[in-house]
Amino acid sequence: GTARTATSAPPRAPASNKKKKNTSRRVHADGPDARQTRMGSLAGGVGARRPRFLCLHGFRTSGEIMRKQVVGKWPAEVTASLDLVFADAPFPAEGKSDVDGIFDPPYYEWFQFDKGFTEYRNFDKCLAYIEELMIKEGPFDGLMGFSQVTGLGSPLP
Template identity: 30%
Template sequence: MYPINFDLSHARYTAGPRTLRKLRILCLHGFRQNASGFKGRTASLAKKLKSIAELVFVDAPHELPFIYQIRQNCDSASELENNHPPSESCNKKFSWLVAPDHKGENDSDWKIADSPFDPLQYQKQTEGFDKSIAYLKALYSKAGPFDGILGFSQGAAMAALVCLHQQKLKGQMEFRFAILCSGFAVNMNNCQQGSINVPSLHIFGSDKGKDRQIENEASKYLASLFENGCSVVIEHDFGHIIPARPPYIDQIKDFLKRFL
């Protein structure tokens, strides 16, 4: 069994004469990220949703090696060895899906980057679903239930796959809604438009949104796979982020209030 790392720091709350239950939302980080980093990046969002939602962050099960690029003026072997910080000073990074050539490293070794950053690298990360879904089922059994699932970037791709397999997962892992941010489709070539009937909120950069990592069309395509009558699309101009300012935060709240 894979170790399960998650954050349950937010508690349910009582207001007035009756007990109210916040929506519990499982949050999946992006590629080469981790739960603590994603929690930090979404702190403003969590603060603005704290009256209605409890966000639970979890590390993905595929641990990735650290990577670095060699400086062009590095000549000696000693310079190469000292060209990166010690592993123990770095936070581990994880992913939900990996490239076919991923060797399954689960340590903190450093790896030289094969090439400069490829903005389309997400299209190559197509393996590892079985390990990730088994991990999420175990987590759901231990820390669930959850009302919804939220994914960012590759986390949104994984969340979409969970929604696609919702019928198969019934009784093991069920979500009433999904929030997919800067998402894209992976291994969904046989999925018909409008065929995923999980209520969904899609948040991504517009054509001019300056998201240099996930193309606008990729996120639009993913949104099209969900039933149109129960999906909401929010496009913004702020790049590869989840905006927490008006009017976007108000639209997010409106979507969530449907499930209270």
């Protein structure tokens, strides 16, 4: 089937000097058995809940870019069987994105670091943002991350 998106606003990141629009996107399959309820996603009949994953994009990209990459590349029967929530990172990109010219902005990053990767900024704010997102948009059955966020799963609740 085809995919459609539902948009809702995730919790705001802790205050920073830069403002951005925060959005999370849930993708689910259209079809006679696919429906969204307040208790979670159901597919294939009463009581059959689809596994729900929080999807966190890579460095200087966005939830929308990751959605296009996953939904556009994975088989439709796989994406139809999952409830995927794509969230933007809390901070606007502070530099050029590697996907600039391939995907349209805006671009975001989860935290910042120096050129030697020895000092990190906003890491605690990033974890707090993701934890708040998990509380507001969850519960989740799993976490899918790419690039910058691949190591964030272990310190999260």
